[in-house]
Amino acid sequence: MALSGNAIRVLFILVILCVAAHGKAAEKKEKKEEKGGKDKEADAEGPAAEGPSSGGGELDISKSGKCKGDGKADCTEALEEAWASACKGTGKQTIQIPKGDYLTGPLNFTGPCTGDVTIQLDGNLLGSTDMALYKSNWIEIMRVENLVISGKGTLDGQGPKVWSKNACAKKYDCKILPNSLVLDFITNGTISGITLLNAKFFHMNVFQCKGVTIEDVTVTAPGDSPNTDGIHIGDSSGITITGTTIGVGDDCISIGPGSTKINITGVTCGPGHGISIGSLGRYKDEKDVTDINVKDCTLKKATNGLRIKSYQSAESSLTASEIHYENVNMEDVANPIIIDMNYCPNKICPAKGSSHVTIKDVTFKNITGTSSTPEAVSLLCSDKLPCSGVELNDVKVEYSGKNNKTMAVCKNAKGTAKGCLEALACL
Numbered sequence: 071m072a073l074s075g076n077a078i079r080v081l082f083i084l085v086i087l088c089v090a091a092h093g094k095a096a097e098k099k100e101k102k103e104e105k106g107g108k109d110k111e112a113d114a115e116g117p118a119a120e121g122p123s124s125g126g127g128e129l130d131i132s133k134s135g136k137c138k139g140d141g142k143a144d145c146t147e148a149l150e151e152a153w154a155s156a157c158k159g160t161g162k163q164t165i166q167i168p169k170g171d172y173l174t175g176p177l178n179f180t181g182p183c184t185g186d187v188t189i190q191l192d193g194n195l196l197g198s199t200d201m202a203l204y205k206s207n208w209i210e211i212m213r214v215e216n217l218v219i220s221g222k223g224t225l226d227g228q229g230p231k232v233w234s235k236n237a238c239a240k241k242y243d244c245k246i247l248p249n250s251l252v253l254d255f256i257t258n259g260t261i262s263g264i265t266l267l268n269a270k271f272f273h274m275n276v277f278q279c280k281g282v283t284i285e286d287v288t289v290t291a292p293g294d295s296p297n298t299d300g301i302h303i304g305d306s307s308g309i310t311i312t313g314t315t316i317g318v319g320d321d322c323i324s325i326g327p328g329s330t331k332i333n334i335t336g337v338t339c340g341p342g343h344g345i346s347i348g349s350l351g352r353y354k355d356e357k358d359v360t361d362i363n364v365k366d367c368t369l370k371k372a373t374n375g376l377r378i379k380s381y382q383s384a385e386s387s388l389t390a391s392e393i394h395y396e397n398v399n400m401e402d403v404a405n406p407i408i409i410d411m412n413y414c415p416n417k418i419c420p421a422k423g424s425s426h427v428t429i430k431d432v433t434f435k436n437i438t439g440t441s442s443t444p445e446a447v448s449l450l451c452s453d454k455l456p457c458s459g460v461e462l463n464d465v466k467v468e469y470s471g472k473n474n475k476t477m478a479v480c481k482n483a484k485g486t487a488k489g490c491l492e493a494l495a496c497l
């Protein structure tokens with residue numbers, strides 16, 4: 071019997087529901103893969119692959135009949151269907167999300183796709199606060215080439231309703247809440263113009279991607295919201311973040327293990343925990359971090375400015391090198407420059423050991439502005455593995471308070487300093 075397009079679609083939805091119902095086993099598998107950074111199984115052919123194909127086209131989710139844009143009707147199905155259809159179409163395929171509020175549960179946008187998919191986000195997607203719906207993340211886009219997400223719309227994670235369920239400050243192996251926008255195995259993509267608001271956990275997680283540009287994006291959550299990192303990058307290369315404003319409750323940008331060729335320019339961060347490399351060494355088999363360039367950025371009232379953090383009791387041996395910071399202005403930042411090889415948030419790390427992380431060839435050039443504490447520069451490296459090739463050039467950060475001045479603390483750090491405020495030239 072030949073199935074009609076509609077019947078196939080119904081089958082596809084049933085499959086999705088079944089997958090959701092059997093999510094527990096999948097969850098364990100996913101977790102392991104995410105931590106180990108292992109390649110996930112490619113699975114291109116879903117039942118939808120046989121549906122009608124179209125050569126280039128536009129899909130407006132507000133016209134699907136299933137989704138009203140009133141912030142109440144559940145638009146998950148309409149969006150999943152739009153993705154399935156766009157992904158199997160040829161040429162440039164655009165999913166239009168026009169002005170309006172669209173409530174959705176988890177969205178699984180998996181490729182590979184036949185053509186190139188653009189998501190034109192002009193409305194607001196609201197992440198459901200029904201936690202039973204989530205296996206891991208909210209919007210997860212996987213194995214897509216030439217992905218574009220653009221527009222003036224917002225991805226609103228509705229975090230304030232669930233942040234109280236985050237126990238990560240108390241428990242080392244806590245259950246993590248859903249990240250808002252997750253890009254896995256994306257080759258060549260652009261995310262531009264959109265706003266990410268109040269994620270339940272990280273706002274954006276970039277994992278095993280190559281050639282992705284994030285530009286003119288705004289990320290916003292309260293300074294005291296838990297683990298609401300702005301953009302986390304791991305196991306990726308050729309990532310550019312530019313012209314982006316981030317104010318969150320954790321790192322504005324964090325660059326995890328396996329990251330290479332990362333350029334960050336024209337980023338404003340604050341409130342937040344700064345632009346961080348790390349944490350490094352927490353899990354087994356972490357890969358090196360190298361060729362990281364942070365230029366023309368501003369940090370405002372952040373708890374850290376430029377930070378490299380590694381666990382003292384690191385599980386894996388890796389090297390972080392060729393890290394260059396240039397033309398960065400600090401406004402009232404608590405720790406403008408900090409390398410911390412004794413990192414242990416909330417003091418709940420496993421038993422002490424010695425670090426297996428090597429940090430070398432790190433340059434700070436033309437770092438200006440103000441520090442809200444006297445300790446503007448802290449280079450706290452390990453006695454077993456000192457930091458080497460650290461250069462401080464023209465580091466001129468002044469204390470913003472009264473009756474004191476900025477100072478530097480160096481432990482096991484080797485390198486050179488020139489043109490810095492005298493008290494900051496601790497090398």
Ligand SMILES: *[C@@H]1O[C@H](CO)[C@@H](O)[C@H](O)[C@H]1NC(C)=O
Binds near residue numbers: 089096116178179180
């Ligand atoms: C997402 O969809 C792909 C294919 O459609 C499937 O292989 C994968 O298991 C799904 N992932 C989740 C988390 O549901």
Ligand SMILES: *[C@@H]1O[C@H](CO)[C@@H](O)[C@H](O)[C@H]1NC(C)=O
Binds near residue numbers: 281
């Ligand atoms: C990604 O972009 C680079 C540079 O433009 C290009 O060389 C490469 O072929 C592209 N890869 C894919 C899979 O489109």
Ligand SMILES: *[C@@H]1O[C@H](CO)[C@@H](O)[C@H](O)[C@H]1NC(C)=O
Binds near residue numbers: 308309310331333363
């Ligand atoms: C990063 O910037 C440098 C120049 O500052 C450039 O040579 C390099 O190609 C850029 N990398 C990426 C991934 O854009």
Ligand SMILES: *[C@@H]1O[C@H](CO)[C@@H](O)[C@H](O)[C@H]1NC(C)=O
Binds near residue numbers: 366367398399436
């Ligand atoms: C130093 O960096 C600031 C931005 O933080 C910039 O305005 C200034 O031009 C830079 N100075 C030099 C000499 O490059």
Ligand SMILES: *[C@@H]1O[C@H](CO)[C@@H](O)[C@H](O)[C@H]1NC(C)=O
Binds near residue numbers: 444445473474475
């Ligand atoms: C200046 O700051 C340092 C470091 O916090 C502190 O130890 C010292 O007591 C301060 N000096 C004054 C005069 O407050």
